[in-house]
Amino acid sequence: MRNVHSIFLREIRSYFFSPIAYIVISVFLVASGFFFAGNLQFWQEASLKGSLDSIQFFLLLLTPVITMRLLSEEAKSGTIETLMTSPVTDFDVVFGKFLAGLGLYMVMILPTWIFVLFLSIFGNPDFGPIFSSYIGLTLMGGLFVSIGIFVSSLTRNQIVASVIGLISLILLWVMGFLSTYGDNWYYECLRYIGTFDHWESFTKGIVDTRDVIYYLSFTALMLFITVRVVESRKWR
Amino acid sequence: MISVKNLTKRYVNVAAVDNISFEVEDGDIVGLLGPNGAGKTTTMRILTCFMPATEGTATVAGYDVFNDSISVRQKTGYLPENVPLYLDMRVKEYLLFRARLKKIPRKHRRKKMGDCLEMCGITDVQNQIIGTLSKGYKQRVGLADALIHDPEILILDEPTIGLDPNQIIQIRKVIKDLGKKHTILLSTHILPEVEMVCNKVIIINKGKIVAMDTPSNLMNQLKSGSNVVLEIRGDGKKIKDSISRVEGIRSVVWREKGDVNEFTVEAAEGKDLREDIFKCIVKDNYILREMKRKTITLEEIFHQITTRETEEIVNNA
Numbered sequence: 215m216r217n218v219h220s221i222f223l224r225e226i227r228s229y230f231f232s233p234i235a236y237i238v239i240s241v242f243l244v245a246s247g248f249f250f251a252g253n254l255q256f257w258q259e260a261s262l263k264g265s266l267d268s269i270q271f272f273l274l275l276l277t278p279v280i281t282m283r284l285l286s287e288e289a290k291s292g293t294i295e296t297l298m299t300s301p302v303t304d305f306d307v308v309f310g311k312f313l314a315g316l317g318l319y320m321v322m323i324l325p326t327w328i329f330v331l332f333l334s335i336f337g338n339p340d341f342g343p344i345f346s347s348y349i350g351l352t353l354m355g356g357l358f359v360s361i362g363i364f365v366s367s368l369t370r371n372q373i374v375a376s377v378i379g380l381i382s383l384i385l386l387w388v389m390g391f392l393s394t395y396g397d398n399w400y401y402e403c404l405r406y407i408g409t410f411d412h413w414e415s416f417t418k419g420i421v422d423t424r425d426v427i428y429y430l431s432f433t434a435l436m437l438f439i440t441v442r443v444v445e446s447r448k449w450r
Numbered sequence: 451m452i453s454v455k456n457l458t459k460r461y462v463n464v465a466a467v468d469n470i471s472f473e474v475e476d477g478d479i480v481g482l483l484g485p486n487g488a489g490k491t492t493t494m495r496i497l498t499c500f501m502p503a504t505e506g507t508a509t510v511a512g513y514d515v516f517n518d519s520i521s522v523r524q525k526t527g528y529l530p531e532n533v534p535l536y537l538d539m540r541v542k543e544y545l546l547f548r549a550r551l552k553k554i555p556r557k558h559r560r561k562k563m564g565d566c567l568e569m570c571g572i573t574d575v576q577n578q579i580i581g582t583l584s585k586g587y588k589q590r591v592g593l594a595d596a597l598i599h600d601p602e603i604l605i606l607d608e609p610t611i612g613l614d615p616n617q618i619i620q621i622r623k624v625i626k627d628l629g630k631k632h633t634i635l636l637s638t639h640i641l642p643e644v645e646m647v648c649n650k651v652i653i654i655n656k657g658k659i660v661a662m663d664t665p666s667n668l669m670n671q672l673k674s675g676s677n678v679v680l681e682i683r684g685d686g687k688k689i690k691d692s693i694s695r696v697e698g699i700r701s702v703v704w705r706e707k708g709d710v711n712e713f714t715v716e717a718a719e720g721k722d723l724r725e726d727i728f729k730c731i732v733k734d735n736y737i738l739r740e741m742k743r744k745t746i747t748l749e750e751i752f753h754q755i756t757t758r759e760t761e762e763i764v765n766n767a
């Protein structure tokens with residue numbers, strides 16, 4: 215855990231010493247503010263439901279930008295060699311970097327609490343769905359970041375990593391979306407794999423164990439595969 | 451300290467390292483010498499646990515590189531080829547990060563860092579962003595990182611590559627000083643470096659060890675069978691023929707130099723033929739103006755050994 219912590223700190227530092235953190239945070243803030251205002255005007259109700267749905271799309275766009283450099287940069291600059299020959303395990307490295315990516319993601323969604331504050335000043339929002347939405351956002355962030363870091367382990371080119379990461383996340387989203395068109399077993403499968411359906415229930419104020427398990431196990435699987443990919447350099 | 455037995459590393463279709471075995475004793479400074487693509491980096495990557503061997507075993511500081519890799523890494527300091535560093539970090543920050551990774555207790559970290567900065571002569575630039583440093587300084591930062599946890603063994607991959615002559619001299623001096631306290635395995639394709647720094651040389655070519663000894667022994671080994679340079683007046687072609695008949699001669703190269711002839715005579719290994727050659731010349735009444743033995747530098751040994759290998763391969767094919 216000590217190594218995880220060291221790696222986490224270095225990554226976080228590196229985010230905030232480069233423009234990436236500031237760019238994603240401001241893009242997200244502007245976009246979410248815009249949708250919050252729009253939704254508020256349209257629905258005229260003190261809830262985050264509509265805005266969070268729109269925000270999801272921006273998370274999908276921005277998380278790959280957060281994760282693209284995590285492993286590909288190390289491979290490209292060759293620092294993977296000093297990193298992996300210091301007394302740390304491959305898991306320490308992957309998990310530390312994952313936590314750093316998730317950390318930046320959390321920092322990115324943090325300012326949306328301003329909207330909640332705004333709602334509670336000018337209206338009387340139901341806090342249940344708001345809290346559950348944030349639990350959902352966090353779990354979804356974990357999954358998005360783990361997919362991003364996995365993609366980043368496959369290439370030494372950051373741009374390629376972000377593009378493939380984006381495509382994967384869109385596919386995952388579209389999959390869940392398509393599942394609403396039917397009731398067959400394969401629609402069921404799509405529904406389970408896609409993020410759409412699982413995310414829905416959080417915004418309604420429901421924290422269903424099955425959804426939590428979906429996110430956590432999917433994230434764990436992605437991290438497991440990433441560790442394997444990092445290890446695979448040894449067998450090539 | 452380091453013990454390598456029958457190590458082989460095969461990439462998809464090439465054996466980068468082919469069945470090599472060697473030992474590095476405590477306190478040695480060993481030079482792994484070989485042309486580009488010889489397998490030096492591959493060997494070092496196996497020893498530092500960056501990747502495993504296809505076959506064979508290696509132990510470093512008593513630990514197996516495959517089964518006990520974390521212990522091995524804790525005991526070795528590694529400077530990879532081309533010195534990869536995080537260019538966006540400050541020197542100080544980087545070294546503290548590395549010290550943490552290498553499990554130096556918090557209360558010793560700053561002192562250790564100070565010592566390493568001092569030893570590598572980079573105290574002045576400790577607050578500079580690594581990306582803004584010159585190649586020579588980056589090299590020293592890499593070296594400071596390799597040293598920071600006081601490893602028993604230092605593994606340095608081409609530590610002087612890409613430096614200017616002054617920087618090379620400085621880095622070599624640093625390495626020599628480090629040799630007093632650490633066991634060092636360094637690789638290079640530059641010969642004088644080995645002569646200057648190392649007390650043992652392993653010459654490696656195409657993944658195989660072709661020679662292994664102290665630099666002076668290596669030179670002595672081949673000196674007795676070394677080249678003799680002669681300056682003789684007379685009919686060059688005839689002289690060449692008669693010298694060639696002396697027993698134990700491997701080759702005679704004839705070059706006209708104004709009105710005299712210069713011959714470079716190579717004797718078979720382990721033979722000193724100067725007297726036989728002299729007798730042969732006197733017998734035929736040629737005039738010998740000069741005879742000198744050419745001392746072989748490591749450079750030539752290296753060249754001889756590596757090209758001989760190639761010839762053998764060509765002959766066998």
Ligand SMILES: Nc1ncnc2c1ncn2[C@@H]1O[C@H](COP(=O)(O)OP(=O)(O)O)[C@@H](O)[C@H]1O
Nearest residue numbers: 461462466484485486487488489490491492493
């Ligand atoms: N990742 C790799 N994949 C395939 N071949 C490689 C790889 N790394 C090195 N090689 C090959 O292995 C041989 C030895 O390389 P290397 O150990 O880097 O030599 P050196 O460090 O002595 O210059 C070379 O022929 C090189 O092309």
Ligand SMILES: [Mg+2]
Nearest residue numbers: 490491492531
């Ligand atoms: Mg090399």
